[in-house]
Every structure is written in C-alpha cells, then in structure tokens.
Amino acid sequence: MINVTLAVAFRVLKKSFxxxxxxxxxxxxxVVFFVGFAGALSSVDRVxxxxxxxxxxxxxxxxxxxxxxxxAGVFTxxxxxxxxxxxxxxxxxxxxxxxxxxxxxxxxxxxxxWVFNTAVVLAIGLLIGMQILGNGLDLFALLVLGLTVNLIxxxxxxxxxxxxxxxxxxPIMQFPIFLLIFLAPVFVPLDLLTGWIxxxxxxxxxxxxxxxxxxxxxxxxxHVAVAFGIxxxxxxxxxxxxxxxxxxxxxx
Amino acid sequence: MSxxxxxxxxxxxxxxxxxxxxxQMTFALVFPLFFLFVIASGLDRASSLPGFPAxxxxxxxFAIPFVHGALFTALNSAIELGRDIDTGFxxxxxxxxARGVAxxxxxxxxxxxxxxxxxxxxxxxxxxxxAHFEAGVLGVPVLFxxxxxxxxxxxxxxxxxxxRSGSAEAVQGIFPLFFVGLFxxxxxxxxxxxxxxxxxxxxxxxxxxxLIEGLRSLVVAGWDLEALAIGFGVALGAIAxxxxxxxxxxxxxxxxx
Amino acid sequence: xxxxxxxxxxxxxxAVRAVDGIDLExxxxxxxxxxxxNGAGKxxxxxxxTTLMPPTGGRAVVGGYDVVKDGPKVREAIGAxxxxxxxxxxxxxxxxVRLQASLHGLSRExxxxxxxxxxxxxxxxxxxxxxxxxxxxxxxxxxDLALALLxxxxxxxxDEPTTGLDPQSRNALWVEVARLAREDGVxxxxxxxxxxxxxxxxxxxxxxxxxxIVAEGTLGELKAEIGRPTVQVAPHDPDDRDAIxxxxxxxxxxxxxEPGRVAVxxxxxxxxxxxxxxxxxxxxxxxxxxxxxxxxxxxxxxKTGHRLEGQAEAQPEPVGA
Numbered sequence: 001m002i003n004v005t006l007a008v009a010f011r012v013l014k015k016s017f018x019x020x021x022x023x024x025x026x027x028x029x030x031v032v033f034f035v036g037f038a039g040a041l042s043s044v045d046r047v048x049x050x051x052x053x054x055x056x057x058x059x060x061x062x063x064x065x066x067x068x069x070x071x072a073g074v075f076t077x078x079x080x081x082x083x084x085x086x087x088x089x090x091x092x093x094x095x096x097x098x099x100x101x102x103x104x105x106x107x108x109x110x111x112x113x114w115v116f117n118t119a120v121v122l123a124i125g126l127l128i129g130m131q132i133l134g135n136g137l138d139l140f141a142l143l144v145l146g147l148t149v150n151l152i153x154x155x156x157x158x159x160x161x162x163x164x165x166x167x168x169x170x171p172i173m174q175f176p177i178f179l180l181i182f183l184a185p186v187f188v189p190l191d192l193l194t195g196w197i198x199x200x201x202x203x204x205x206x207x208x209x210x211x212x213x214x215x216x217x218x219x220x221x222x223h224v225a226v227a228f229g230i231x232x233x234x235x236x237x238x239x240x241x242x243x244x245x246x247x248x249x250x251x252x
Numbered sequence: 253m254s255x256x257x258x259x260x261x262x263x264x265x266x267x268x269x270x271x272x273x274x275x276q277m278t279f280a281l282v283f284p285l286f287f288l289f290v291i292a293s294g295l296d297r298a299s300s301l302p303g304f305p306a307x308x309x310x311x312x313x314f315a316i317p318f319v320h321g322a323l324f325t326a327l328n329s330a331i332e333l334g335r336d337i338d339t340g341f342x343x344x345x346x347x348x349x350a351r352g353v354a355x356x357x358x359x360x361x362x363x364x365x366x367x368x369x370x371x372x373x374x375x376x377x378x379x380x381x382x383a384h385f386e387a388g389v390l391g392v393p394v395l396f397x398x399x400x401x402x403x404x405x406x407x408x409x410x411x412x413x414x415x416r417s418g419s420a421e422a423v424q425g426i427f428p429l430f431f432v433g434l435f436x437x438x439x440x441x442x443x444x445x446x447x448x449x450x451x452x453x454x455x456x457x458x459x460x461x462x463l464i465e466g467l468r469s470l471v472v473a474g475w476d477l478e479a480l481a482i483g484f485g486v487a488l489g490a491i492a493x494x495x496x497x498x499x500x501x502x503x504x505x506x507x508x509x
Numbered sequence: 510x511x512x513x514x515x516x517x518x519x520x521x522x523x524a525v526r527a528v529d530g531i532d533l534e535x536x537x538x539x540x541x542x543x544x545x546x547n548g549a550g551k552x553x554x555x556x557x558x559t560t561l562m563p564p565t566g567g568r569a570v571v572g573g574y575d576v577v578k579d580g581p582k583v584r585e586a587i588g589a590x591x592x593x594x595x596x597x598x599x600x601x602x603x604x605x606v607r608l609q610a611s612l613h614g615l616s617r618e619x620x621x622x623x624x625x626x627x628x629x630x631x632x633x634x635x636x637x638x639x640x641x642x643x644x645x646x647x648x649x650x651x652x653d654l655a656l657a658l659l660x661x662x663x664x665x666x667x668d669e670p671t672t673g674l675d676p677q678s679r680n681a682l683w684v685e686v687a688r689l690a691r692e693d694g695v696x697x698x699x700x701x702x703x704x705x706x707x708x709x710x711x712x713x714x715x716x717x718x719x720x721x722i723v724a725e726g727t728l729g730e731l732k733a734e735i736g737r738p739t740v741q742v743a744p745h746d747p748d749d750r751d752a753i754x755x756x757x758x759x760x761x762x763x764x765x766x767e768p769g770r771v772a773v774x775x776x777x778x779x780x781x782x783x784x785x786x787x788x789x790x791x792x793x794x795x796x797x798x799x800x801x802x803x804x805x806x807x808x809x810x811x812k813t814g815h816r817l818e819g820q821a822e823a824q825p826e827p828v829g830a
Contacts, residue, residue: 021425024428025428028428028431028432032428032431032432032435032436033435035435035436035451036435036436036439036440037440038448039436039446039448039450039451039454040435040438040439040440040441040446040448040451040455041295041298041440041441042446042447042448042451043298043301043441043445043446043447044295044297044298044301046301047297047298047300047301048300049297050297128448128450168275171275171278171279179286182286182287182290182294183290185294186290186294187291187294187295187298188294188295188297188298192297193293193294194293194296194297195293195296196293197290197293197294253611253612253614258612261608261611261612262608262612265597265600265604265608268599268600268604269597269599269600272599272640273599336597339593339595339596340591340592340593340594340595341595341596341597343561343591343593343595344591344595344609344656345612346561347559347560347561347584347587347588347589348584348609348612348613349581349584349585349612349613349614350612507561507562507563508560508561508562508580509560509563509576509577509578509580509583
C-alpha cells in the first residue's frame, strides 16, 4: 500500500509543480484572499470589542490557512473526477494491489501542496508585518490542525468524486465547503457577529477550527481541544465516506 | 439581414445555451448574492467605524454582486466563444452570410442580455436584505447601464484571449486575473479607510475601484456626478481598448475571404 | 460549366507548403472523391475552396465565383459539412436549423418548411427537439448535412463525413449523398481517407499526397493504370500445384501467392471464365479460387509508395438505384 500511496502522490505532485496551470490557481485563492482581506480590512481591528493581540493580518491568516486547507481538498476531488472522465483512474485501479493506497496517495499529495501554499502565504504575511505570538508547539499544533482540516476536505471531495466520477460534481464538492468556510467568523470574532450569521456560525464546526487557529497564533490554547475534538471524528467519518466511495467506483 | 438582427439571432443562441446549463446559471446567481449576504453580515460592525460612508454594510456592498455577476457571465460568454473556435462552430458561422461584427459580438450580446436579468435578481436580493437605494427609481437604469458596461469590458477582454488562443481553457485561465483585480480594489472597504499604505496605493491605481465606486455612489450617495463620471469613463475606456484589441484578434482569426 | 476549378492552388503555413500547386476541375453534378492520408492537404484544400482560408498562390473558382474576390457569393452557392460536426451541444436540432436558416436570410415560413423537410429527409424529425448532446455520432453528422443543405446550395463540400461512424450510419450517409447528386443534381466534393467510400460514391477520384495531386480519373481508369486482375488458386490436392500453375501460365504471368497457392496476373483478353474452363478441361480440382481486382489502395501504393492510413475494414454495399 505504501508503494501505491507514494506512486499516486508523486504523480499528482509532479503534475502540480511542473504545470503552471495547475500550480497557480490553487495558490492564487489563498494569496488573494489573504492580501485582499488583510490589506483592505485592517481598520476593522478598530471596531469596539475587537481585541486580538497579534493584529488583523494574523487574524486573517488563520482564516486563509484553514480556508485553503479545506479548498485544497476540493481541487483534489476535481482532479479525481477528471481522472475518471479521462480513463486514467481505471488504469490506477487495475494496477494498484491495494486500492485504498490510491486514496491515501491523493490525500498525501494534497497535504504536501497545502503546506507549500501555506508557506507562500506565510512568507507574504511576514513581509507585510504579520505578527505570530505562538511558540513552536503552538505552531506545530496549528500545522496538525491544518493538515486535519485538509484531510477532511480531501476525503469529502474524494467521496463525491468517486461516487459521481464526473467533473459535473464540482459544485457538489465545492459548495458545502464554501458555505462552511464563509458562514463562520471570517472578518470579526464570533462575539462581534450579530443576527442570523451569529447563530449559524455558533454551530458551524469551522468556527471552532478558526478560533483555535487564531488562539494558537496568539500563543494561547483556547478552543484547541474543541477543535480537535470535532476535527478528528470528522476526519474518521469522511474517511469512511471516501472508502465507501472507492467501493462504489470499483463496482462501476 | 442587418448586422443588428444577426447579432440578435446569435445573441439569442448564446442566451439559450446559457440558460440550458442550470449549474452555471445557479452559480452566477447564487454566489454573488451569497457573497453579499456573508460579507455584509460578517462586517456589519465595521459600518460603525468613523468615516464609514454608508449606514450599513449591506448598502456599502450592494453594488458588488453586479460586478461579480458581470465577471462570471461576461467571461463565460468569452469561454463559449473559445469553445466555438475549438469545435469548429465559428467556421460554421463563417460559412453563412453573417457579418464579422455579428459573429464577434453575438456571444457577448447574449451574455449582456443574461446579465441584465441577473441584475434584476441581485437588486431584489439586496433590497430584501435591507439595503437602501439612495438614487431612487431613476438611478436603477443608470446602475444597470454602468454595470452592463463593465460586463462588456470584461467580456471583450475575454474575447481577445479566446480569439488569440482559440481555446476555452485559455479564457478560463484569465479568471484569476479578474479575481485579483476585484479583491485588490475598494470592493470591501472605502479607500480612505484602508490603513495599509501599500493596499491603498494598489486600490487607487486599480481601475476596478472606480467602476465599483461609481456603482456604489448610486446606492450610498444618490447622485455623485463625479464618481459616476469617473465610473463611466473607466468603463467606456476599458471597452474602447478591449474591443479594438479583440477586433484585431478577430480579423486574424477569421480568415474567410 | 465546371462547378469547381482550381489552378495551381497553393497554401503555405510559415515553412510548410500544405497544398503545393493543385489543379482540379469538378463538373456540375459530379461526385468528386478527394482521397489522401492524414496531413495530405485535403482539409486545407477544402478550407480554401469554401473561402474559409485564402490561398497563398494560384486561384480557385467555385460556382462561377472567385474564392478570394467573391467570397460571399461563393458561400451562397455552397454548403459544407466540415471535419468537425461543429454543433452546439445545448441547442436542439431545430434550434440549429432555425439559427442557420435565419443567417441565410430565409423567411420565417421558409425556415419552418425547409427545416422540417430536411429534418425528415435525414431522419431526425423525432429527435429535432432534443439537445444535440443527446445525439449519437451518426445523428450529429446527419444534422450537419441537413444544415449544409438548408439554403439549396448547388455545391456541397463534405470533409471526411463518415470518420468515426459505425458501418450502418456510414451507409445511411452514403445513400443520402448519392441521392443528392443523382436526383437533385448537387455537385459533391468529398474528402475521405476511406477507400471504400471513394469506391462507392465517387464518379472521379483525385489522390492527394504531401499537398500534390498524384493521380486523377475515374475509378476504372485508375485501377486499369495499375494492372490487370489476379487469379489465385488453392489446389484441392497439393500434388496438383505444378499442374495448376502450368495451366494458369497460359493466361497470364505468375505472381507471388499465399503459401500453398498459385497466382497469375491475367493478360489482356483473358478472364476468369477462361481459367475455370481450362482447369475443368484438365480435370484439376481446386479448393478455392478468387479473382482480385486492383484496389484503390493498390493505386495509392503505386502512386505514392505507401498504403493509405486509416483504411476501413468494412466492405462497401451497393448504393440504391
């Protein structure tokens, strides 16, 4: 299974890093969101009640880190659907002795791509004066949280792609994740949201992830236990979703 | 048959093709409104910042779906032109008596017709969210016209790429550029409240800011003639530039005698 | 008058001379087969003759009009079904008919009448209101043909019209093309890489290779140029092989045969009946006897030094009278 995983991951990563048309779109969204939101909205930290010590750039960085983690999974799902449309997936299914390795390969490649994208956004953030108050352990926890969210996104999208096996499934993969990402405290903390969006964000699991990420960047561990308490079972659940999707694809 | 009639026929075809793709249509309608709802709700507290020009963030963001809709729909009409070249449909049209200008503008005309319908939905959606349209009834056609001109400018740029590359994928590839152009503007915050100097500078030199500010002025201020003049000037200038470049690209692509 | 005339027609693309000075003439009402492998210059020639692309040298007159100076008039006289079916998947068959008829200036009544007539003729009446993306390959080709005929053209260009079609769809299209020429007097310029298609449909054939016409004429003329038919015999008793060869030797020259068989190319004045009578007179029993006429592929091989690519396996069926 390890061989299959590494082979599939290598192919996806080679395609991603040697083709600008694959590399740039995946990188573009987190960079543009970060620059666009952190750059334009920094005066939001003057809103009464906004109290985040590292500053607005860091506040947005946490959102972009997790948004890109989740959306990277959607890109992968789209790639899986394309592989089925073009017949390449059949080639993989015939060749791989352990087919769950194919899924693991896609997931591994997505994680590597996300880490690369995050490094780019982090570099931009530091360049524009972003502050990080967390220590090494906090940042490690942040990385693990990001990888877990990334895995959730990948497994969700892979499950859809393996069942529908068509790029027409793109909106089905993308829209729920998009909803979850944006119906969360994106621009201000949860307690500064009002009305229906406060209600929705309060029950949105993505809120726990963002708040945890912001805490870790600020050198605190508030919300971290809740975030992992939600993320790990979700990853397991979507793992099952993706594996049953693989069985569906095998049946044809 | 006159060129206008031919444009109408080809525009009708483009319009029909778009409305028969419900996935695409749904996205073009839902995403801009969703974005409006989310940002306006998420940033509502920011409307209390000193110097904020509108009473609510909904008012401030009301015009943004018009720009998003223009982007998705107009660019899509250019993608379809790329597809027509890819599949040989352009050759089919070239073999008919259709004039070059009709063939070139047919897809765009269909896109503009569609976007005007979308604008009605965005307008209604914004009002339902509690937005207040300061310019009143007379301002509505001005809003629609300015936004439509923006759509034409975007569509003509996309057309240039389609005609030069002969491919739908190449047009899809320029979406990120427009996306960047939108975000690095005064879309989310008034320019004089942008604290980051570097972002303020980018937003100031970005022509998209002026189109957005022109549209926004109708919602927030009513009849700000200066903002409107600049907005129309930017849109018309962009159209003049992009259409002249795409006309050249069309002549190079359409080699019929 | 000739429907199509090309004189020293040339098309260059940077360093490549895709069409290298071809001369051809197609008579009114003729089906002219333009045969050649991929990359020979067939489609480029069609694009020039249909005004989609100007020649870089030479001239062409189609329907009495110069393709460069009178492009719009040429387009009024021609219909074309090019290599790609070039249909919009989200439009119905009827939408396509309406659009194309409108652009050709047909009135609303004419559009309806002519559209229905053509859709019926190509067997798409029932599918007319379905989106083209639900059509099979054969249906798309038939719609393409119908669209090419909407404005009553006198000349029809078909660029590899049956590539990728199943044998049944291919035959159906052949029947319709033959009928168009025979009953409606439409001149058909047909490019193909299928020898059977040229064999079945064309009155005359031009063979193009590397941008030049290497042979032209009726099928009979071209095949006769190559040679006489070959008779091949498999003896019932292998010991009779030599005796059979001696008998056949009286009627022609021995040629290479399959293992265990004998073959001769018949001399002029001798035919299969002579061979059969002679074998019978000698009481020589045969297990198998066949007559091989030179094929277009043999013509192609003789003229170009290589066989035609993409040759179809299907045997041609006679086109209905």
